[in-house]
Amino acid sequence: MKRDVLAAVLASALILPAAIATAGPIEDRQAIMKGNGRDTKLGGDMLKGVTPFDAATANKILANYAAAAKAFPAHFPANSKTGAETEAAPAIWDKPADWKAATAKFQADTAAAAALKPADAATFGKAFGMVTANCKSCHEGFRIKKG
Numbered sequence: 001m002k003r004d005v006l007a008a009v010l011a012s013a014l015i016l017p018a019a020i021a022t023a024g025p026i027e028d029r030q031a032i033m034k035g036n037g038r039d040t041k042l043g044g045d046m047l048k049g050v051t052p053f054d055a056a057t058a059n060k061i062l063a064n065y066a067a068a069a070k071a072f073p074a075h076f077p078a079n080s081k082t083g084a085e086t087e088a089a090p091a092i093w094d095k096p097a098d099w100k101a102a103t104a105k106f107q108a109d110t111a112a113a114a115a116l117k118p119a120d121a122a123t124f125g126k127a128f129g130m131v132t133a134n135c136k137s138c139h140e141g142f143r144i145k146k147g
């Protein structure tokens with residue numbers, strides 16, 4: 001019991017909220033994605049057995065993904081196509097229907113993954129896979145990786 005409480009406290013301290021208000025839309029969306037990156041490292045380490053599976057942390061990661069997916073699309077105003085070392089691809093603004101489909105899929109898949117409320121590593125692995133398939137597909141179409 002004590003260990004569970006400690007794990008929950010550690011998890012909430014380690015995982016920052018998905019959205020961190022900063023200087024502008026580019027920084028805001030990058031902060032959301034940095035949160036995704038941290039959560040994916042954390043979840044991947046649990047699934048690889050680098051760190052022990054912890055259900056509270058797993059569910060927090062999935063809740064963070066769902067919140068990130070909800071918040072993300074609001075940070076792409078037309079005046080944020082360039083600057084702040086953005087890696088956002090022009091396709092976001094040039095193919096709005098495709099972009100809408102990608103962000104809607106991310107929202108649907110993260111919500112479905114969080115709803116699984118995994119209590120074991122196998123279920124978390126399934127939920128994690130549902131979410132992370134989106135990382136690759138969206139980055140291929142809508143992110144230009146620099147450097």
Ligand code: HEC
Pocket residue numbers: 026029030031033034036037040065085086087088089102103106131132134135136138139142143
């Ligand atoms: C719907 C599209 C979409 C999905 C889904 C998506 N990303 Fe991204 N990601 C982007 C875009 C666009 C950028 C570039 C943002 C910018 O620089 O303005 C980005 C940037 C990033 C960055 C770099 C952030 C920085 O500036 O340091 C990381 C890390 C990242 N994504 C991780 C992830 C992970 C992990 C997932 C899956 C859990 C994911 N992304 C899912 C679109 C997406």
